[in-house]
Amino acid sequence: MDGADPELLALDASARSPLGRDGERRALRGALRAAAEGRGGLVVVEGPAGIGKTTLLEEAAAVAPELGLDVLAARGDQLERDHPLGVVRQLLQRAATDSTVVASAGPAAAPAVAVLDPASVPSPGGDPGFPVLHGCWWLLQGLAAARPRLVVVDDVHWADPASLRVLAYLAGRLEELPVVLVAGLREPDDDADDAPPPLARVPRLATLTLSPLTVDDAGRVVARRLGVPVAAGCATACHEVTGGNPFLLAELASALQADGIAPDDAAAPRVRELGPRSVARALLLRLGRRGPDPLALARALAVLGRESDLGVAGPLAGLEPAAASAAADILVRGEVLADAYPLRFRHPIVRSSVLGDVGPGGRAALHASAADLLRRTGAPDADVAVHLLHAPAAGSDTDAATLLRAGQQALARGAPVEALRFLGRALEEPPAVGDRPDVLAGLAEAGLHARVDVRTAGERLAESAATTTEPGRRVERWLLLAQLVTVGRGIPAAVGLLEEVLRQTPDEEDRRRVAVDLVGKALLHPDTRARGDALARSAPGVLTGDTTLDRLERCNLAWGLALAGAPAAEVEALAGPALDGGRLSRTTGPSAPVYQGIAALSQVDAVDVALACADAAVETARERHQTIGLFGALGTRASIRWRRGELRECADDARASLDLPGVPPPFQLVSAGWAALAALAADDPEAAEEALAAVDGAPVVENVNVHVFEAAGALVTAARGDDGAAHVVLEDSGGPSDW
Template sequence: MTLPHTALKPAHLTVLAPREPGSHRTVRRDGEERGPQPPHLRRDLRHADAVEAEQPPHRPAPIPTGRERELEAITKLCSARSSPSTSVLVQGDAGSGKSGLLRAAVEEIRGEGDTVVSASGDALESGFAFGLVRQMFEHLVRAEGGSPHALLSGQAAAAAPLLLGTAGGESAEDLPVEELLRGLYWLAVNLTTTGRLIIVVDDLQWADRDSLRWLHFLLRRAGNLPLVVLASLGPEPAGEGAETTGAVMRLLRHQLVLRPLDDEAVAALAENALGAAADASFSAACRAATGGNPFLLRALLRTLRAAGAVPDARTAGELTRDPLPGVGRAVQGLITSFGPDALAAARALVVLGGSADVLLLSGVAELGEGATRDAVHGLVRAGLMTDTGESVGFAIPLVATAFADEVAPSLRHELHARAARLLLAQDAPLEEVAAHLLHAPLGVPGAAEVLHSAATQAAQGFRVTEAVALMRRALREGVDDDRRATLLTGLGRAELATSVPDAVRHLERGLELSRDATERTVAARALSQALFTLDRYPEGLAVLRSTSETLRQVDAVNALRLEVDFLYGSASMPASAPAVLPRLQELRLSDAEGSGAERPLAALLALRTLMAGEDPDEVVALARRALSGGLHPGGDDSLVYLGAIHALGAAGQSELALSYADSAVDEARAQGSALTYAFALSARAAVRLRLGHVQECRADAEATLEVLGEIGVGRDCARSVAATAALMDALAKQGDVEGAAVLLEKGWLGGDLSGHWVNDYVLLARGRLRMAQGRTREALADFLLCGHRTSARKLPGAGVLAWRPEAALAHAALGERDAALALAREELARARRWGVPEFEGVALRTLGLVTGGAEGLALLREAVEILEGTPGKYYHAQAAADLGALARTAGELPEARIHLQQAAGIAHQIGATVVAEAALAELRALGYRPRTRAFSGVEALTPAERRVADLAAQGMTNRAVAEHLFVGLRTVEVHLTNAYRKLDIDGRPGLARALARTD
């Protein structure tokens, strides 16, 4: 790979001062001589002596890190006295360290009496006749107030017009070139009278043609002259001087090619720059980012040092992620040195994403195709670009990221506009055109249409962030009300996945402007969903009702679709529920058969059938019909489908409900919708808790709260409250009473609760927590209030919320046996009437505990037998633990041991710590010493930490994990840090192994 480079090199003589006093002469940058001088020159330099006395002491040129072997080779070639003259050509890509190597070489090889002259080629001065020669000798032969007879004596006098401007009335232009060449040759001869003449020419590729002819003339006649020529050659575009440069190159006896630095040299540079030993991954990343180019490496390391970076693996991962200003300025300087066409081409390539064909590049850069190819040719030879013949691209990652930030915003916008116009004319894919229109100034013809179409494609491909950006940009163009309404509706729907408050604002305006029935239906449903999510239920219901009424005469299907959501939302609030119950009883599935309203109506009717409490099979059939397209069919994010999920659980089909919820989570993640993902997670958390999967429920509930928080949904909103209650319930079942109490306080759930039906479940979970806290009377009040509210909603069945068993046990704990027995017997009767074994088993367990004695033992045996065949693992573990405890008290020790061991095993498997510990305690009372559960290592991880750790162990980056889970990057970093500490590891390398450890 060829490597880029830039450096600020003087356009005239380079300063090369002696290392120590001696009799040799050295030419400084200003052309003045130092060391013992001939008498006729010494008096002319008095002023210069005074000036130099004020200069700081000379510091020898440092040896370029990573070029020690090359320096040693040059020194050996030039120090040998077997041949009076020698010459070395150092070739390398821009930034490979040629200039520094030449300076260091001169410091090593010059000796007493040597004269050093040097010059540097420059692209902007390559047309000046004898430009390099003037750099070398003009100041040397100009002495204040005197004449340089010693240097320009004899045949060397022919060079006087060139170096002094005029001599004897002649000017340089009046003399034949051949005469000037001979005069300059003899000037070089005169400079070898006291020692060797060392000529240093940097960037030979930019030397003017006449200077190259003189150098060729000199090398051909060097013979036995004590002459050393050191030259460097970098990349150059093909030009008129290429042939002459090649002729000179062939006369340079030794040629040395500089290769990219290896990892060892990179590590040495990094340690020297940053003051600390570089991690191997850091060195490798630096080398990969810069291609091993010394100049880019130094620019990169300077920038990192200024930022206080540490040369470790973490820094390595961030090298090319963000622009590095210091590197960008350096790269821009290099590109600029190749001329304005090269700069224009590079800037155009930046806005084209770092890769493009030459025709498009030339159009965006506003260069002719030939000029663009020439510019690309030069940048390819400099190592900045690559050219496959089909496309041009930046060669090194760091060049692309660093230089991109150096293009001024106004120019960048104009270049994007050119790119958009050209691509649109070529019928390029819409997403390519739109990507440029995003950053172009307003007013590009056809911009709104292209942006809108591209946004639609992005939304259909679940690229939510992209769709939001495109629609926001399209709205800034001048569009009519119809298109604006469509854009606002689409933007609002997309923003449901990123910011619910923003979605509300745009959907309200879109609904206001829209005149299309279908579009108004979509806008109203999305807006109501957003308002419900933010607990603005009256507003959401008003939107659904008013829009449904206005559509009833023109679009009956969409009107019914909106009414379904209205009825479901109204049923959730006690103030609005009574008014809609008559209409709910009137509806039949045939009212929407074969239409887009059929599945949501089926979900609503499943809820109605559940309220009747008589036919679980019909509930299941309707719920399956509703969920036949998934939890979010065709992008329909209505909350009514969540009702179908809960109905399945209440009808004893929790495993089927879990399969729908699992699919919904996967689908929502693939779609990139944070709100849809949160809804799916929340539904799955509820189903998992019903199944008794305590640990998994906790993981889903925590994830739901994280995602909702990221998109602006507060902890006091219904969706957050539902997840908080599930998490609180799970924590209490795991024995983390303190953690559950903190959640209760953070969610403002400790006092009076609104009438929304999600708070019915909050009351149940809060009552369980208060029982665990020993606040039995308060717990009983919560259970009874939960029962009162569900009965008022016509949802008193055993499968909805199991408040009676909890209230019965609270009464029993308070010594109120009659009240406890009454509730327990009522629950058993309702459960048997409902006909779902799981709820019958729960009721039998409750009655057995309240009854006690031999009768209670028999009831518990029946409960365990029934629950063993159901998916309710938590209920089964509870009943088995209670049966074992009562059997131990009754002296049935073998039976007690069997059930207690079974209870401990199931409870440990599902994460129900309280039940597991209770069973283990009973086993110890029997005299057994079972292995206790270890609360360390992998088991010490919270579900959120385990979820993040598992993804990280699969090789996903922190950013990828954050995007996968719809959480912030900081959240991922915190979870990983906690996981490392609990697993006693230093970082990612040991993560997979630590997670695989068995308890």
């Protein structure tokens, strides 16, 4: 053994140390050392179930403190894929409640701290997508400021979509931190989703793809388990049956031991009679021999998810506390459960085997009982709702209301995919008559952010708006429907809808809210601009009033005048006082009239005032956790920075807006255009092509700003050598002459 790596020898002393993985272990240790020296990044350990990913990740976590890194650990779970930010909570919830870490992270971490607070129940209607992403980054930075970190996430393929977005956002920025993220990712199979696209796009320090063990290593795994040598013929048979899968090899060894089969050459035919499925089910047979209580508790734990405590699992299994405790001890000794608390299975394959043995009807009944039990113990709505997703509809108003609240909270946490699942299931229950409009509105809003079928979302929102009894909320839903119609059918159709809403709205204040939105949209399209101009000029307080609505109306009018080529002084006299140096956006929140007032100032070259107002809009959107508002504010500021010649800042804003989650693709075209134009001006055609590729296939919604995207495409074409085609497209696009 002379010259062997002493760290690897030390690790080999562990009974769970993986054989045949020396290269992967060295790569992981190298990544840990790099992070300790300030060079972070992403390492992905991938392979099929049972191949040894978890063992490698556990070894990395064990070695990390010796190399100067603290460990943050989390694990994805099949059941918790519907639990918004479940994996992120495992990683960062403790940090979010640590005043020292929060102080080090600074105010930018506040949105993440609020969402990760165990007691937080976000208000419905918020959309903190980007601020939460950014806040998690600052929390991690606050942790790393004290000590380098290893972030270990096992079973990433089962992480919830919101957590995947956060992990991808963090992983793409780890070069700046002494942090390495090691992610265990299963190859696609019948039980797991494909590799998550957000993380798949992030550059990696290394990808460690685990292969099956060799015949020799397979024999060593069985020998280590049995404590006796394994004959060559038996080792070959074990390798054939398990495909060299370490977990299945260990289970096969346990089955041989339980049946008293010696691992000699004569055992090979008996081994070959066992298929991989029989190996996995052998665990259940051993479990059944211990009596009904351990099996009942294992089934309850399998239904409850990643981890649980006996206070919930015991009653779900129908066991008294003493019996539940005794059953848990048996499961730990039998290596079904890890020797840890809260209770969790030793490996996902074990949980899958137990769960698969229950049957679909039994699983559904256990999930329904789990939901009822958790509700009675005061568990959060989302914890109850994840079980209702797997239980049959029972016509329960209580269940539907729980699902509605969980969906609204998921939306508020920036998790529209999870919101769609909760709210869709609420619709199946079905909800009480009074709750149905809220369920439909939530489904439509989640659909807009999750980029699902716009027509279906629109139909749901139309029904919701028509059946909502409170006038103010009804108007809000009509305005959101107009946004959906803009994406799906274009601006003229949205203007037509708002004109009809205007005719049917009796309250004067609500009518003005509708009119402000109507004018803002109408001015963006050549076919409706005249109607927008007329309404803007006839607004009741547009020239004399000083209410918030008056100011918004003046912003619309200023934009219309700027588009018509009115004198700069006239435009500035309207937009400048209305925006009031950015105070209007702080009063109303970022909105289309605010952006258009800012754009009007920029159009007449009042770029310094416009930039100050855009800065305020960006800051306000971040503070209020408004992703769509932040998208508009960043895009508006990018256009101003282009006019000021600030190319790097223009590109930064445009790319930041493209990175925001939940923005409908047609809205992203202009941002992609600004990013591409700035890259071309900086003599980086590859970055320009990459920016345009980010919105490839997005439908074009015709409006006065889309020429930015069209011009960028033309100039990319010119960069490839076709100047003539570029000039023709530039002239047709209607863009400025100084591209």
